Amino acid sequence: MNEAGGPLPLEQVRRGAAWLCQRGDDHDVVVSTRIRLARNLAGLPFNARANQEQRRAVIELVRGAIERSELPGARGVPPQITWSELHRLAPLDRTLLMERHLISKEHAKLPNDGSAGPRAVAISMPDEGLSIMVNEEDHLRMQVLGGGRSLESAWARADAVDDQLEAALDYAYSPRFGYLTACPTNVGCGVRMSVMLHLPGLRLTGELEKVKRAARDMTLAVRGFYGEGSDAVGDLFQISNQTTLGKAEGDILRELDKQILPEVIEYERASRRLLIERRTKMLEDQVFRALGTLRYARLLAPEEALTTLSMVRLGVLTGLIADLDEVQVTQLFVLSQPAHLQRVLGRELDQQQRREARAEFLRQRLTPAAGGEARA
Amino acid sequence: MIRGGKSVERHLCERCARQSSLAPSVPPGTSAASAIIAQAIVESGAPDAERGGPVACPACGLALSQFRNEGTLGCPGCYDAFAHKLNSLLERAHEGGTHHTGKVPKRLARERDPRRAGDGGGSGGAGASPQQIVIGLEERKRRIASIQKQLEDAVLAEQYERAAELRDELRRLAPGDEGAAGGGGAGA
Numbered sequence: 001m002n003e004a005g006g007p008l009p010l011e012q013v014r015r016g017a018a019w020l021c022q023r024g025d026d027h028d029v030v031v032s033t034r035i036r037l038a039r040n041l042a043g044l045p046f047n048a049r050a051n052q053e054q055r056r057a058v059i060e061l062v063r064g065a066i067e068r069s070e071l072p073g074a075r076g077v078p079p080q081i082t083w084s085e086l087h088r089l090a091p092l093d094r095t096l097l098m099e100r101h102l103i104s105k106e107h108a109k110l111p112n113d114g115s116a117g118p119r120a121v122a123i124s125m126p127d128e129g130l131s132i133m134v135n136e137e138d139h140l141r142m143q144v145l146g147g148g149r150s151l152e153s154a155w156a157r158a159d160a161v162d163d164q165l166e167a168a169l170d171y172a173y174s175p176r177f178g179y180l181t182a183c184p185t186n187v188g189c190g191v192r193m194s195v196m197l198h199l200p201g202l203r204l205t206g207e208l209e210k211v212k213r214a215a216r217d218m219t220l221a222v223r224g225f226y227g228e229g230s231d232a233v234g235d236l237f238q239i240s241n242q243t244t245l246g247k248a249e250g251d252i253l254r255e256l257d258k259q260i261l262p263e264v265i266e267y268e269r270a271s272r273r274l275l276i277e278r279r280t281k282m283l284e285d286q287v288f289r290a291l292g293t294l295r296y297a298r299l300l301a302p303e304e305a306l307t308t309l310s311m312v313r314l315g316v317l318t319g320l321i322a323d324l325d326e327v328q329v330t331q332l333f334v335l336s337q338p339a340h341l342q343r344v345l346g347r348e349l350d351q352q353q354r355r356e357a358r359a360e361f362l363r364q365r366l367t368p369a370a371g372g373e374a375r376a
Numbered sequence: 377m378i379r380g381g382k383s384v385e386r387h388l389c390e391r392c393a394r395q396s397s398l399a400p401s402v403p404p405g406t407s408a409a410s411a412i413i414a415q416a417i418v419e420s421g422a423p424d425a426e427r428g429g430p431v432a433c434p435a436c437g438l439a440l441s442q443f444r445n446e447g448t449l450g451c452p453g454c455y456d457a458f459a460h461k462l463n464s465l466l467e468r469a470h471e472g473g474t475h476h477t478g479k480v481p482k483r484l485a486r487e488r489d490p491r492r493a494g495d496g497g498g499s500g501g502a503g504a505s506p507q508q509i510v511i512g513l514e515e516r517k518r519r520i521a522s523i524q525k526q527l528e529d530a531v532l533a534e535q536y537e538r539a540a541e542l543r544d545e546l547r548r549l550a551p552g553d554e555g556a557a558g559g560g561g562a563g564a
Contacts, residue, residue, distance in 0.1 A: 045436045045451040068547070137448070159479075166481050170548060172452035173484065176459075178476030180452040184462060185469045187455070189478040245466055246473020 007084045007093050007123065008100075013343050016331035017100055017145070018074070018127045023327060024148015028317050029265045031196045031236065031330060034101070035154040036143040037162055038181045038190040042170040046182035047117065047135050055117040055135055059085075062134045065168035066122050071130065072160045079124035086110060086119045092348065095339035097121065101145060102131040130161060137182050138190075140165070149265075151193060151257045155249065158191075178245065185242075189249050193256050194240030197264060200314045201271035203235055204279075204286065211267055215239055215260060234306030234333060239264070276318050287315035294366050299352075300359040305336045312366065323368045336362060433457040520549050 015021070019032065040046060041061060044054050066081060073079035086094055086103075087110055098108040103121050110116050117135055124130035133141040142165070144158040172180040178188035186192075202208045223238040239260065241252045275283040290311030293304070300308075313329045315321035334340060341357050342349050349357055432439045435453030440461065443449060455462065467474050523546050530539040 040452060042452060046449060048446075048448055049436055049438065049450040064547075162479075163482060166483065168548060171481055173481050174452075174455060174476075175480075175484075176475060177455050178478060180455055182448045184449065184466055187466070188470070188473065188476045191478075243470040243473055244478075245470040246475060246477060248478040 007082065007089060007097055007121075008125075008128075010343065012126060012128075013096065013340065014335075016335060019129050019145050019147040020331055020334065021327060022147045024146065024150055026261075026265055027148040027326075029197055029199070029268045030149040030261070031147075031198050032101075033146045033148070033150045033154050034143055034192075034194050034196070034238075035151070035158045036141060036192045036194075037158055038138040038179065038186050038192075039140040039142070039162070039165070040172040040180055040182070041139050042172040044139070047137060047139060048182060050117070052117060055119075058139045059118055059120055059134055061169060062132070062140060062165075063120070063122075065165050066132065068168050069164035071124065071164055072157055073124060074127040074129045074157075077127075079127060079130065081122050082125055083122050084120060086121065087116075092339050092342060096343055097123075099334055099337040099339050100128065102128060103133055104136060104141075107133050107136045130157065132161075132165075138186070149195060149257070149261060151195070151253055155193070155253055159249075186244055188245030189247065189252065191244060191249055191252060192240050193252055194238045195256070195261065197237050197239060197268070198235055198310070198313060199237055199264075199268050200235040200310050201268050201275060204275055204283070205271040207267065207271060211264060212237075215264070233303050235310040236306075236333070272314070272318055283314075283318065284320060287311050287318075287320050291315065291321065291366070294362050296363070297359045299355040300336075300362065301355055302337065302358070305358055305362060306333060309333055309336070309362075324366060328365070332362065332365060335365075430457050520546065523549070 024030065024033075041058060044050060044058060047055065047058075050058070063083060066083070071079065071081065084097075086107065089097075091110070094103070094108040094110065097103045098105055102123055107119060107121065110119075119133070119135040121134065122132040129145050131143055131145070133143075142158065142161055144154045144161070146154045174180060179190040181187045181190050199208060199211070202211055221238075221240050221242045223240070239256070241256060244252070290308035293308050294300075294312060309329060309332055312321065312324065313326065316324050316326045316329055335344065336358050338354055341354055341361060345357055345361070431441075433450055433454040434457060436451035438450030438454055440458060443454070443458065449455065449458075463474060523542055527539055527542040527546065530536075530542060
């Protein structure tokens with residue numbers, strides 16, 4: 001297991017996450033899939049109540065368990081696992097990991113007064129499809145990421161990782177309550193299964209609220225791009241299960257994958273068809289204004305970048321824009337984020353400089369070169 | 377809210393209510409589980425002390441009032457300590473779910489039935505089963521010392537299979553402290 005200096009090699013940062021690079025199932029609507037398992041070790045307080053000695057004990061125990069396990073890789077290739085202690089990373093690198101959805105916002109936050117406890121993350125390389133956070137709200141939060149709609153394969157991998165770690169650790173578990181978690185809202189299966197959906201069609205046809213309400217009625221949480229407390233910028237929404245007790249993992253998966261998803265996907269596709277067939281000019285206007293902004297603006301704030309990229313992605317998927325690649329556009333949602341910009345350009349930038357850099361970066365990426373091919 | 381044709385009440389913690397743009401009916405500053413807990417206790421009709429049951433967890437010392445304020449529990453032992461209080465909270469938070477019906481750790485499944493090679497099947501039953509919910513750090517150190525002693529004895533007595541089991545047990549508790557029994561693992 002490699003101890004990383006910076007968490008990810010620069011070339012990998014530039015390329016974007018592997019799982020975002022493939023066209024997964026239903027990729028036109030489902031951008032990505034994520035399954036997260038919460039586990040705690042027996043015999044120790046939950047993280048918030050643990051003292052520094054106990055928190056270090058958790059880190060050592062989990063690190064040892066990961067080193068002794070044969071964690072499954074993506075597509076059958078055994079992964080390399082990098083291990084990063086977060087207080088040893090530069091703040092920019094922590095933000096980078098958060099932008100790539102490898103750690104949560106909570107895990108990335110480290111106030112300088114030293115009050116926050118030690119925490120770490122193990123990441124499978126080069127696929128970045130598995131990350132194991134240590135000392136977040138729970139001792140262990142392992143998550144599997146995949147492109148497109150891939151709940152079944154994500155669950156298979158998460159389940160296997162869980163088995164491996166469980167064999168080398170003492171999980172806190174009770175037959176009555178299941179896997180014990182710091183927050184009772186996670187107890188039981190301790191699993192959060194979610195998909196990230198791109199729903200610009202539903203927003204433009206005014207049907208988004210209806211779908212959000214329907215999802216909530218089926219006890220599904222609806223969140224924005226960066227999870228709890230975030231807004232739906234860029235027309236990106238996470239839908240996930242809310243309950244974890246009284247249902248088995250297979251039921252949770254089936255409800256999301258077989259009941260909810262097919263309907264939402266079809267709603268979004270239907271609204272896109274409607275826009276193409278009956279509101280062509282409105283659609284073209286939205287898409288080409290956005291493309292124009294991205295190709296000519298000199299200053300771009302992150303939010304405007306996401307809203308314009310959303311329209312460009314829609315333009316590519318509806319065939320209005322023929323000279324850009326969908327996967328490359330999707331990658332830009334992450335690559336245009338603040339920490340990514342600075343790492344890719346190789347220097348730290350203040351807010352104004354970032355707005356300038358973002359505009360130039362996106363201009364280059366979205367303007368086909370003279371030969372007619374979009375720059376990679 | 378209508379679900380499955382029936383009117384159903386949903387209680388959202390403040391964070392979820394804020395996200396779904398529903399105005400929380402509790403004053404801001406009240407924490408996540410606070411509204412749900414307060415409701416559960418009000419409906420149970422009696423304050424903590426009169427109901428009996430501990431007001432603090434014997435394992436970690438978390439007071440019930442602290443749980444109400446912070447919304448998170450202190451240690452695995454809190455689940456047993458506050459079981460009676462948690463019932464209605466869990467029922468509300470998990471749409472009526474109160475008992476675990478999902479995955480079981482493979483080792484527990486094997487311990488319950490040694491013949492099963494850990495298929496992980498079966499939900500939590502009513503029967504007694506080994507529950508290693510709380511072991512303090514001190515006790516962990518004692519267990520490690522005890523297992524080390526047993527391991528040495530087993531090796532001396534040439535009971536190598538037993539020694540191997542003990543070594544595995546030791547590894548689970550203290551990965552850094554292995555003795556001569558080939559450390560380092562299958563590389564990840």
